[in-house]
Amino acid sequence: xxxxxxxxxxxxxxxxxxxxxxxxxxxxxxxxxxxxxxxxxxxxxxxxxxxxxxxxxxxxxxxxxxxxxxxxxxxxxxxxxxxxxxxxxxxxxxxxxxxxxxxxxxxxxxxxxxxxxxxxxxxxxxx
Amino acid sequence: xxxxxxxxxxxxxxxxxxxxxxxxxxxxxxxxxxxxxxxxxxxxxxxxxxxxxxxxxxxxxxxxxxxxxxxxxxxxxxxxxxxxxxxxxxxxxxxxxxxxxxxxxxxxxxxxxxxxxxxxxxxxxxxxxxxxxxxxxxxxxxxxxxxxxxxxxxxx
Numbered sequence: 001x002x003x004x005x006x007x008x009x010x011x012x013x014x015x016x017x018x019x020x021x022x023x024x025x026x027x028x029x030x031x032x033x034x035x036x037x038x039x040x041x042x043x044x045x046x047x048x049x050x051x052x053x054x055x056x057x058x059x060x061x062x063x064x065x066x067x068x069x070x071x072x073x074x075x076x077x078x079x080x081x082x083x084x085x086x087x088x089x090x091x092x093x094x095x096x097x098x099x100x101x102x103x104x105x106x107x108x109x110x111x112x113x114x115x116x117x118x119x120x121x122x123x124x125x126x127x
Numbered sequence: 128x129x130x131x132x133x134x135x136x137x138x139x140x141x142x143x144x145x146x147x148x149x150x151x152x153x154x155x156x157x158x159x160x161x162x163x164x165x166x167x168x169x170x171x172x173x174x175x176x177x178x179x180x181x182x183x184x185x186x187x188x189x190x191x192x193x194x195x196x197x198x199x200x201x202x203x204x205x206x207x208x209x210x211x212x213x214x215x216x217x218x219x220x221x222x223x224x225x226x227x228x229x230x231x232x233x234x235x236x237x238x239x240x241x242x243x244x245x246x247x248x249x250x251x252x253x254x255x256x257x258x259x260x261x262x263x264x265x266x267x268x269x270x271x272x273x274x275x276x277x278x279x280x281x282x283x
Contacts, residue, residue, distance in 0.1 A: 008247075009229070011206055011222045015154070018208070054229070054245045083233020083245065103237075104230045105153040 001120065002026045002045050006036040006063065007052040007081075012104075016050050016081060019108045023115060024122040033058030037066060046076060048120055050111075051098070053082035053089070061093060068097035077118050081106065132186055132239045134263055134281070143266040143277040146234040150227065151270060155205045162275075165267040170274045173197065177254045178224045180232035184243020186281060190232035191254060192224070193276035199224045201273070221250045235279060259283050 003025040005016045010031075017027040028043055030036035032055040040046055049067070051060040058066070060080060067073045079100040080093045090101050100114045115121050144164060152159040174196040182188040194202070200215040203223035209215075225248030236242045249255070257280050265278040 009222050009226045011203070011219065011226055014207060054233075054247070056247065083230050083236070085234060085237030086242070104233065105150040107153045107157075 001047045001122070002028065002043055003048040003050065004028050004030060004036060004039055004043070004046045005050045006030045006033065006055070006060065007050075008032055008055040009052070012052065012081075016111070019111050020048075020050070022108075023112055032056055033060060033063030033066065036063055040067070040073065040076075044072070048077045048079065048115075048118075050079050050081050053080060053084045053093070061096060064093060064096045064098055077120060079114060079118075081111070132188075132242065134239075137235075137238045138264055138279075140238075142235060142238060143231070143264055143279060144268065146231050147266075147268055147275070147277055149234075150230050154230075155202060155227075162268055162270050165269045165274055169267050169276075172274060172276070175254075176220075176224065176250060176252060178228040178248055178250045179255055180225075180228045180248045181246040181282075182232060182236045182243045183246055186243070187283070188232075188235070188242070189255070189257070189260070189280040189282055190228055190235055191257070191276075191278045191280065192228045192231065193254065193278075194224065195273065198270065198273040198275065201271075202227060221248075224248075225250055231277060257282070 003020045005013045007013045008031050013029045020027050030039045034057045053060040078098045080098045081102045083104045085103040148162045151162045172193055172195045176196055176199050177193050179189050179191040203215045203220050206223045228248045260280040260282040263279045268275045
């Protein structure tokens with residue numbers, strides 16, 4: 001399964017990417033929402049996007065809104081992973097179409113648990 | 128509608144220490160207990176680097192983190208899971224300590240109502256000009272025995 005990690009921090013992309021790789025995902029990366037939309041064109045089989053909120057060019061919220069306007073992306077699971085922890089921001093992201101919301105700082109277990117709830121874990125890899 | 132932030136109840140919870148402990152225990156050390164308040168005289172940072180992130184809203188709020196360069200490199204290695212002594216590129220350094228400031232500032236932001244928008248982190252060898260600001264909290268912490276300063280400023 002392919003995952004797209006969208007964060008302007010290369011370090012965060014590596015941390016999240018390593019967690020996803022450990023549970024069997026093939027990971028591709030983008031540094032902002034606009035680049036992520038291009039990556040989705042190149043990789044239409046992406047099943048999961050992990051999205052930071054605050055990024056230059058196109059932020060994570062704008063990316064979610066743009067993605068949800070595209071019917072061909074309706075099967076992609078969108079998980080926000082961000083420092084934006086206010087309740088109104090969480091509600092806003094979920095209303096726009098995010099499926100899950102993780103607040104930084106996080107542990108690997110938090111991400112893996114969320115993937116489990118979303119049915120995105122390969123049982124063999126995660127056993 | 129926005130309103131001036133009432134900082135008193137926020138600061139009563141010792142937020143900079145608590146947020147830093149949470150950040151380091153979950154993403155840097157992967158175990159708790161390695162960040163505590165500095166005991167004794169406030170040390171001078173060796174080859175200092177300062178990182179800051181603002182919350183730009185009705186009030187301009189800034190979180191400034193100070194470390195010695197070596198401590199910042201150790202944080203970078205820990206975040207990236209690199210062995211001790213692995214050389215750290217400037218790009219990784221700026222990215223890693225910037226993310227630390229981003230997480231601390233983002234968590235401060237989540238403690239108040241209608242705070243504003245987070246800015247992109249800035250990393251520099253000198254602290255930002257703050258002489259017209261009001262320091263709300265200035266914590267000196269110890270991480271594995273190395274000093275880290277974390278300050279919260281209200282700017283005009």
